Amino acid sequence: MEQIIQLEKAANVRDLGGYIANNGIVRMNKVVRSASLSELSKHDQVKLEEYGVKKVIDFRSPSEATEAPDKIISESKAYFLPVFGHDETKVSISPQELLKQLEQGMTAESQMINVYRHFIEDEHAKLAYRKFLQILLENDKDNTSVLFHCTAGKDRTGFGAALLLDILEVDHQTIMADYLATNRYLNEQTEYMVTKAKEQGASDLLVAGVKDLMKADAAYLNESYRAAKEHYGSLKNYVKTGLGFSEQEIKDLQKLYLTK
Structure with a gap:
């Protein structure tokens, strides 16, 4: 079961600890996934500081980060690692632009499929995820956490979480359950966006597109x-060949993030 961290002004904030892996259990207070930190309350900032968050990784695009900069968590170091040069996940896209793309025949679902392929195929994305894993390798103190996030904590963050859990040899069913848990924690936000779109006279096509993107x-x-699998044979081989991570580095990550 995922470990939610309840905050006042941030959604989908979860400790990845507690999951059972082949050779242990993922450590608590070591790595946290999250949606945007741009609206953190003072209470939230203090809570994350007390939780031991020392490094914050932002996967958002430059425009997303500029429009909604992270609130600072005291004693933490920020890393800006845009997975893409712009918001390919379409989470921050305007309704007008989304509708235009949908009317041109590009379904929201097909766009998201392309985004998830890009995590594997795009060179810029690979650089970001390699640096992500390097930062995790440097997190060698007990009860100190790396927090990583994008806008919704769903796609770029969801893939990052799946990548780490796969390296730690958590089973695929559990990894998928962690990924899909986002739907529960973003349900309120999604319903708000759908309601707002309907109130503004959005077409059924646009409403369906918003739901697919969220x-x-x-x-x-x-x-x-x-x-x-197509390019590297497996996700683990993507880590080795695509991201250039050695077998020893993978073992080091397992040692750092797993406990018996």
Whole structure:
């Protein structure tokens, strides 16, 4: 079961600890996934500081980060690692632009499938995820956490969480359950966006597109696994060959993030 961290002004904030792996249990207070930190309350900032968050990784695009900069967590170091040069996940896209793309025949679902392939195929994305794993390797003190996030904590963050859990040899069913849990924690936000769109006279096509963009779907994450298998044979080989991580570095990550 995922470990939610309840905050006042941030959603989908979860400790990845507690999951059972082949050779242990993922450590608590070591790595946290999250949605945007741009609206953290003072209470939230203090809570994350007390939780031991020392490094914050931002996967968002430059425009997303500029429009909604992270609130600072005291005693933490910030890393800006945009997975893409712009918001390919479409979470921050304007309704007008989304509708235009949908009317041109580009379904939201097909766009998201492309995004999840890009995590594997895009060179810029690979650089970001390699640096992500390097930062995790440096987190060698007990009860100190690396927090990583994007806008919704769903796609770029969801893939990052799946990548780490796969390296730690957590089973695929558990990894997928962690990924899909986002739908529960973003349900209120999604319903708000849908209601607002309807109030503004959005078409059924646009409303359906918003729902597709805001959901975590097994087909999306499985596309990353499929692309990794096509190009590298497996997600683990993507880590080795695509990201240039050695077998020893993988073992070091397992040692740091697993406990018996």
